Amino acid sequence: DTEVTQTPKHLVMGMTNKKSLKCEQHMGHRAMYWYKQKAKKPPELMFVYSYEKLSINESVPSRFSPECPNSSLLNLHLHALQPEDSALYLCASSQDLVGAGLSSDTQYFGPGTRLTVL
Amino acid sequence: LAKTTQPISMDSYEGQEVNITCSHNNIATNDYITWYQQFPSQGPRFIIQGYKTKVTNEVASLFIPADRKSSTLSLPRVSLSDTAVYYCLVGVRRRTDKLIFGTGTRLQVFP
Numbered sequence: 001d002t003e004v005t006q007t008p009k010h011l012v013m014g015m016t017n018k019k020s021l022k023c024e025q026h027m028g029h030r031a032m033y034w035y036k037q038k039a040k041k042p043p044e045l046m047f048v049y050s051y052e053k054l055s056i057n058e059s060v061p062s063r064f065s066p067e068c069p070n071s072s073l074l075n076l077h078l079h080a081l082q083p084e085d086s087a088l089y090l091c092a093s094s095q096d097l098v099g100a101g102l103s104s105d106t107q108y109f110g111p112g113t114r115l116t117v118l
Numbered sequence: 119l120a121k122t123t124q125p126i127s128m129d130s131y132e133g134q135e136v137n138i139t140c141s142h143n144n145i146a147t148n149d150y151i152t153w154y155q156q157f158p159s160q161g162p163r164f165i166i167q168g169y170k171t172k173v174t175n176e177v178a179s180l181f182i183p184a185d186r187k188s189s190t191l192s193l194p195r196v197s198l199s200d201t202a203v204y205y206c207l208v209g210v211r212r213r214t215d216k217l218i219f220g221t222g223t224r225l226q227v228f229p
Binding site for chain 1: 160217
């Protein structure tokens, strides 16, 4: 199983709503990532988890709150978002933390959640 | 300082070979070069990875010169389904450099 799954596929929310994005992998990977991608732009790194601990936060606003309940799951909790936060949110995983020099650094990406904030 | 430089876009026709070059002058000594493909509204997909010389798999070939300051992704006999954005990622100085996507190359294949 080399698949990363993300739910929901699409999400529409108001600026006062609270919602969560979910990501799951069963490849035994020890690192997981959240990226944000705007239309016609490259993915931008948001958060990195390694062994279920937050390793990197790329100065993301606090209205985005990541959570890693176990080694297979990664959540992104959303609260009080702005319309400019509308984007494709991508989850990825890798065997070890990219750059740690322990493995090939290949990331496996999920299909993404298309988020629209009204 | 840009970590990688790729052409913004390329056009090709079905059946042709496409070569996309990525410049990475400051690549770290021990780091690999990784290429991803992304279709609209989908996550990037790993294509190929290499350290030096040539690597080939069922999808593409990767050519890396001895100085490793650039790499060329070669797609043999492209089809319409190869229309996508192609990204190369390398490590430069910081560990997280390998997580930073550049602008990528938008390949359009015509019939």
